[in-house]
Amino acid sequence: MTFFGLPFQDIVFYTLAAILLYAALRVITTRNPVYAALYLVLAFFTAAGVWLLLEAEFLAIVLVLVYVGAVMVLFLFVVMMLDINLDKLREGFWKALPIALPVGGLMAVEMVMIVGVRNFGADKIVAPAARPADYSNTAELGRVLYTDYLLPFELASVVLLVAIIAAIALTLRDRRESKSVDPAKQVLVKKADRIRIVKMDAVVEKDSEASSDVSTVAKEAE
Amino acid sequence: MENIRYDLITALPEIVIVCMAMFILLADLFLKSSNRIAIYVLAQVTLLVAAYLTFSTHTPSVGYAFTGTFVDDAMADVLKLMIYLGTSLIFVYSRQYIQLREMYRGEFYALVLFSVVGMMIMVSGQNMLTLYVGLELLSLSLYALVALDRDNARATEAAMKYFVLGALASGMLLYGMSMIYGMTGSLNISEINNALMGGENVQSVLILGLVFIVAGLAFKLGAVPFQMWVPDVYEGSPTAITLLISSVPKLAAFAFIIRMLEQGLHTLAVDWQQMLMIMAVLSIVIGNVTAIAQTNLKRMLAYSTISHVGFVLFGLMSASINGFTSALFYIVSYVLMTLAGFGMILLLSRKGFEAEKLDDLKGLNQRSPWHAFLMLIVMFSMAGVPPTLGFYAKFTVLQAALQAGFLWLVVFAVLMAVIGAFYYLRVIKLMYFDEPVDHHPIQAPMDMRIVLGVNALALLAIGLMPQGLMELCSYAISKSLG
Structure with missing residues (x-):
């Protein structure tokens, strides 16, 4: 199936690539951070489309689920809740x-010159053979993760654990402004904690202002 | 089955430390504050057990585990033992300091132990993925540790700088790795080497990858022109954390460089030699000249670190067994020196007071002649005055560079070392010939005084008899690379 002399796949690729580039450019040029985050979502979506073209279905779905579904939604919340001075x-x-x-x-010109078609073109690097229809990308990834890359995979979980510990250690603190009471502490209260008995001599205070006030009130009453 | 058993035994020290770090984290919750010393003891015991395991499973041969992502060779074992030793000293020196600053929590010990695991993985990584994950484990723990003193605005700022620049460096490193992967089709270090030896490769892509990898590594190592984070982070972090950042991770970075550049990209040696040479020269110049202008002791030691890194790169750029041995010797000496140097700052600090200004050292001789003498040894060693360890380390590195034919660079480095001697000697002048400004007695626990004394005297003792350490370094390098 060809359109305008191009295979259908190429047309899909160029469409997705154009949208991806536009979205990525808008992420950094748009003035409103909420729009920027939404453009990033669009960029992730189109990148997932490109990955689908490359037959990396699992990665494409994970990109949408994790980045669009979780990370970017969280990010949008942060952007909307924080008062960022633009x-x-x-x-x-x-x-x-x-x-x-x-x-x-x-830098861009240099990278295009080196990473471009001259060194990584289709004639230089042979495309892998197409897989049969029942080939499971997910199963293959799982197999490699738990065999060849077991150590980096397990270590990545330790990295995540450190991230959790760090996040909690840096942010969890006793909130002194909160007005909640701890019942366990409440029932342990003794009389001495609540009442302070002050012994005083029975002396009338001789404050000049107070006494003059009293005298004026007394006069007015007369 | 046999394979898995071998894998697990090879990685047993790492597994033990990860498990113990989690245990310490949980145990801390159930301990009364009066029994908190238990987590300190546990952390030390963990390191001791790991050291025993590493030592007892050591063989001079090279073994690969986890389908070639993990390597167990002499260099890995020697560096791991050094990392345990350095971390153990850090725990001893920092105990009182973190107690007084309310950082004495399970998180501190757990995060330090996780960073140790990260370093061990960097030391033993045989796959770009493993190396990178190890590096991230180390970096992430360090970022959190810098910010652990939460109400300290300077530390938070330092953590932010460290985090942003560190992430940038990681990105560069990954970009470079992806270029190498694109050309060789493998993440495994030995397979990359084989692919580069045999196949036809596009040189320009490899060089681009190499540039990014070297830049990323230079960031982590703190070599000029990627050094701007070093002084700010060293000054801003709590001194106990500065002690950690400035010392043992450099051993891991050294191993990372050897694995990546020598074992993986050996065919590009001519190219990375040039890059390391430029960075070595710039680091020595900028480190030594800028350190003269500093009034803050931590900042001065940060610039001194940059110049030491320059000397290590001098050894590495020779790209010979001899050069790597001397670089390993230098970096081990540097770690011992910097531990004693920052340990002294921790010793002189007390509640609410950081002995981080040069003026705080004034007249130390009148306050405590013994500690002034120890600091004298440390400063002499850093300056490279014979017969201390620092002299011998500089000597071997420059000798290796001379053998590789860099005569003028060696002459230049010696001149710079003489300029650098000025600011180390100024510290000695302040200690011995100035009147003290600070009259508080030194309050430090006995174990810290003893260990710090041994550490500083070791600089003198190993300087007088360097053969043992030299043979160890030579053994590690020749068994792994020879």
């Missing part, structure tokens, strides 16, 4: 642009 973030953007643009442009 003008402050953008301060210096135009000042740094004259330097950043040539440097970034130069």
Whole structure:
């Protein structure tokens, strides 16, 4: 099946690639952070489409589930809840642009020259043979994860554990502003904790202001 | 079945430390604050057990486990033993400091132990994936440790800088690795080497990958021009954490460089030699010259670290067995020196006071002649004054570079070392010839005083008799790379 002399797959690829590039560019150029996050979601979606074209179904689905479904939704919540001062973030953007643009442009040109078709073209690197229809990408990934890459896989779980410990250690603290009471502490209260008995001599205070006030009140009453 | 048994036995030290770190984390919840010393003891015992396991399963031969993602060779075992020793010293030196700053919690010990596991994986990684995950495990633990003193604004800022720049460096490293993978089709270090030896490869892609890998590693090592985070993070972190960041991870970074550049990308040696050379020269210049202008002791030691890293790169750029041996010797010496140096800052600190200004060392001789003498040895060793360890380390590195034919660079490095001697000697001048500003008595537990004394005196003793350590380094390198 060809359209305009191009195979159907190529047309899908170029469409997805164009959307992906546009979305990625908008992530960094749009003024509103919520829009930026939504453009990032679009970028993830189209990237997942490209991966599907490459027959990496499992990874494509995981990208949508994990990044779009979990990470970006959390990210959107953070963006909406935090009061981010955009003008402050953008301060210096135009000042740094004259330097950043040539440097970034130069790097991009260099990378295109090296990573481009000249070194990684279809004639240089042979495409893998197409798999049969009943080939399970997921099963293969699972097999490799638990055999060849068992050690890095287990270590990745330790990294996640460290992330959990770090997040809790850095943020969990006793909230002194909270007004809740601990019943266990409440029932242990003794009389001495509640009442302070102060012994005082029975002396009338001789405060000049107070006494003068009293005398004026007394006069008015008369 | 036999395979799995071998795998598990080879990685037993790592498994024990991970399990114990989790146990310490849980045990901490059930301990009264008066019994908190138990987690410290547990952490030390863990290191001791791991050291025993590493030592008793040691063989001079090279063994691969977990389908070639993990390697057990002489270099890995020697470096692991050094890491246990260094971490154990860190626990001894930092105990009082973290007690006084309310960081004495299970999380501290658990995170340090997890970072130790990360280092061990970096030391034993034989696959780019394993190496990278080890590096992330180490880095993530360190970021959290820097920020652990939560109400300290400076530490939080340092953690943020460290985190952002560290993530950038990881990204660079990964990008470089992906280039190498794209060209060789393998993540395994030995397979990469074979692919590069045999097949036809596009040199420009490999060089691009190499540049990114070297840049990422230089970031982690703190070599110029990727050094900007080092002084800020060293100064901002709590000193106990600075002690950790500045010492043992450098051993792991050294192993990472050997595995990646020498074992994996040996065919590109001519290219990475040039890169290391530029970084070595710049590190020695910037480290030594900028350190002169510092008034903060931690910042000064940070710049001193940069110059030491330059000397290590001098050894590495020779790209010979001799050069690697001298670099390993240098980095082990550096770790011993920096432990004693920051240990001294911890010793002089007390509740609510950080002995981090150069002025805080003024007249230390009048307050405590013994500690002034220990600091004198440390400073002499860092400056490279004979007969201390630092002198011998610099000597071997420069000798290796000379053999590799870098005559003018060696002359230049010696000149720079002389300039660097100025700021180390200034510390000695402050201690011995100035009046003290701070008159508080030194409060430190006895075990810390003794261990610190042994550590500092070891710099002198090994400097006088370096053969033992030298043979150990030579054994490690020649059995693994020879």
